[in-house]
Amino acid sequence: MALAIVIEQHGGPEVLQPREVVVGEPGPGELRLRQTFVGVNFHDVYVRSGLYDTLALPGIPGIEGAGVHDLRPGDRIGYVTGRYGCYASERLLPAALALKLPDALDDRQAAALLLKGLTVDMLVNRVHPLRAGEWVLVQAAAGGVGRLLVQWASRLGAQVIGTVGSPAKVQAARAAGCREVILYREEDVAARVAAITGGQGVDLVYDGVGRDSFAGSLASLAQAAAAHAHLESRTAAQPIVLRV
Numbered sequence: 752m753a754l755a756i757v758i759e760q761h762g763g764p765e766v767l768q769p770r771e772v773v774v775g776e777p778g779p780g781e782l783r784l785r786q787t788f789v790g791v792n793f794h795d796v797y798v799r800s801g802l803y804d805t806l807a808l809p810g811i812p813g814i815e816g817a818g819v820h821d822l823r824p825g826d827r828i829g830y831v832t833g834r835y836g837c838y839a840s841e842r843l844l845p846a847a848l849a850l851k852l853p854d855a856l857d858d859r860q861a862a863a864l865l866l867k868g869l870t871v872d873m874l875v876n877r878v879h880p881l882r883a884g885e886w887v888l889v890q891a892a893a894g895g896v897g898r899l900l901v902q903w904a905s906r907l908g909a910q911v912i913g914t915v916g917s918p919a920k921v922q923a924a925r926a927a928g929c930r931e932v933i934l935y936r937e938e939d940v941a942a943r944v945a946a947i948t949g950g951q952g953v954d955l956v957y958d959g960v961g962r963d964s965f966a967g968s969l970a971s972l973a974q975a976a977a978a979h980a981h982l983e984s985r986t987a988a989q990p991i992v993l994r995v
Contacts (some may be wrong), residue, residue, distance in 0.1 A: 761801030813837025883908025
């Protein structure tokens with residue numbers, strides 16, 4: 752038997768209930784993992800609330816963790832999976848998903864950072880290989896993904912501007928490596944970006960906020976700044992007539 756956190760209906764944190772569960776023996780291509788730490792992500796919150804109706808109830812949420820497996824006792828592994836069941840002291844896991852952890856990374860760090868680290872790696876190395884000197888805007892720079900993104904981008908030599916939602920988060924964003932920090936609830940983000948970059952705008956925007964920040968993100972891009980400058984010069988030179 753293992754101890755798990757089970758949800759039987761969607762709702763607030765009160766629906767998370769401890770239960771004893773039977774884990775069973777691993778089948779072909781599986782291993783049994785004794786978990787030492789599990790990651791808690793916004794995805795889990797959305798699953799619990801019902802915003803993501805992707806977990807059959809009753810069910811065990813969670814998609815990220817770390818621990819010791821049964822094939823080579825003592826080997827520490829971390830993992831990210833689409834197969835729910837992470838909120839438990841033990842679980843079955845496809846062996847192909849197990850990532851052996853280096854000695855420099857403890858279980859707690861792995862459970863907290865693996866999903867976020869893979870996300871940031873995709874953004875800075877695959878979506879757009881980030882180059883030294885590029886201007887970057889990171890929305891929500893003091894959050895989990897945001898702070899790691901700022902650290903990684905700064906290490907690569909990018910000039911990072913971060914936004915945060917409150918004055919209390921400014922220092923965290925600066926400590927992570929932000930060159931400048933903008934309070935996006937109190938300031939015009941695009942105007943501040945233009946002032947910081949000398950009217951150039953940024954080369955990339957990483958926006959983990961969404962609806963409330965999307966317009967400011969678009970307006971902060973270098974292409975938008977160039978288009979705006981072109982429009983102003985055209986307007987000053989001759990009127991633009993739109994015919995319907």
